[in-house]
Amino acid sequence: MIVADKKPVEEIIEYVKDCRKVLVLGCNECVTVCEAGGKKEAGMLASALRMYYANQGIEDAQVDERTLERQCDHEYLEEIRDIADQYDAIVSIACGVGVQFTAEKYHNTTVYPGVNTCFLGATEQRGLWTERCQACGQCILAYTGGICPVSRCAKRLFNGPCGGSSDGKCEINKELDCAWQLIIDRLKAIDRLDLYEKLFDIKDWSTDRAGGPRKVQREDVQI
Amino acid sequence: MLRALEKGADGVCIIGCMEGECQFKTGNLRARKRVEQVQRLLNSIGLDGERAQMYNLSSSDAPLFARYAEEMDERIRGLGPNPMKKKKNAA
CATH class of the missing domain: 3.40.50 (Rossmann fold)
Known part of the structure; x- marks a missing residue:
């Protein structure tokens, strides 16, 4: 929401x-x-x-x-x-x-x-809402164990953690989970570490905000 | 709470169960948060936040209820009449 x-x-x-x-x-x-x-x-x-x-x-x-x-x-x-x-x-x-x-x-x-x-976030508990999605327009959650590096990694990295990841936490804030640590843990849990081996191409950011206001046009539902 | 104060009540006292003993588990804790929200809101608009108060007591503890009622009475007498009431009376 x-x-x-x-x-x-x-x-x-x-x-x-x-x-x-x-x-x-x-x-x-x-x-x-x-x-x-x-x-x-x-x-x-x-x-x-x-x-x-x-x-x-x-x-x-x-x-x-x-x-x-x-x-x-x-x-x-x-x-x-x-x-x-x-x-x-x-x-x-x-x-x-x-x-x-x-x-x-x-x-x-x-x-x-x-x-x-x-x-765009989730209700973790009453009075605590945290970000989960930046609406980048090109969802890659299928390859990252359902954890988004765009919204949850401070650097929006796509191929593993940076050098600032320490004990599973992010260098910008010791209370913040490293998104890539979460991704690796999750991929391990679902036995899909092979996905971690996949190198992401440079992301096409044209579907993000960089191109100005976006729109979704669905001719299949338009009257 | 705000409705009562807007209508001219000098104070609003919310009394919940003892903390940890609420039949609705966290209902009394949420009520306290609501009261604190109202206190901040009242302060923000230039009314005295102390006009809203939260107390906790057991339903069988009449003497404590009486003490809280006296305390609330003393508090709102100290604050004076709610300015909303003055406005209503003038109208």
Whole structure:
């Protein structure tokens, strides 16, 4: 999932302090799971903003809250079609995709981000999310025991660990597992160390971010 | 918690089971985290975070409940009325 972290409320207040009608827009998907931008967080942020305005003596401020199933799909964003332009600002607490899609759809309303979008990751435990994928567009997990050297090796190495790997840890942080140590251990466990012998060609990074914004176009499902 | 404070409550006191004795295992620990979140949020918007408090006690411990209630009462009297209430009364 896309992992996001809450922005400090002070930063959000700075965005909307001069607005009088604000919609806090949550998203029911990834940001709900990582407890940054779901219905519960939308309620908390909206309540905090209402109390902020009241405490500042701004009596005509209105802060509403709404949570959509997703903010990255037209059909769900259409649900606020009739109300979006009633607001001075929308604070979207979806990921950066949701913020941008909302802004693209509702040109006349300012849309502010309420979270910092961080990475594609997994929930290791409650309150701990870690990166697993950089969406490089050319998945090689079949050859690396299901462990990604692009996202988990600091140097994105493709043919074994660097000299900084020590006791299974990475040189940039002694608490960080060396991705290549993990890969070797995993390949051993599944009896596929032969894959470690395979030399990777230079990776084609044209499917990564280097070529600018990417798109996936599927004619087999397009109507 | 925030809803109560927004409506003018001078303080909100959450009372959970003793730590390690919750029927819902970690429910009381999560509640404490929630209270801490609310305290930080209140401080961020210029209200006093101490208006939200978390206590733990056993359901059969009435004297301790009374002590916590008195402590909470003393705390919120010290803080004064919730500014939200002043605003509501003025309106």
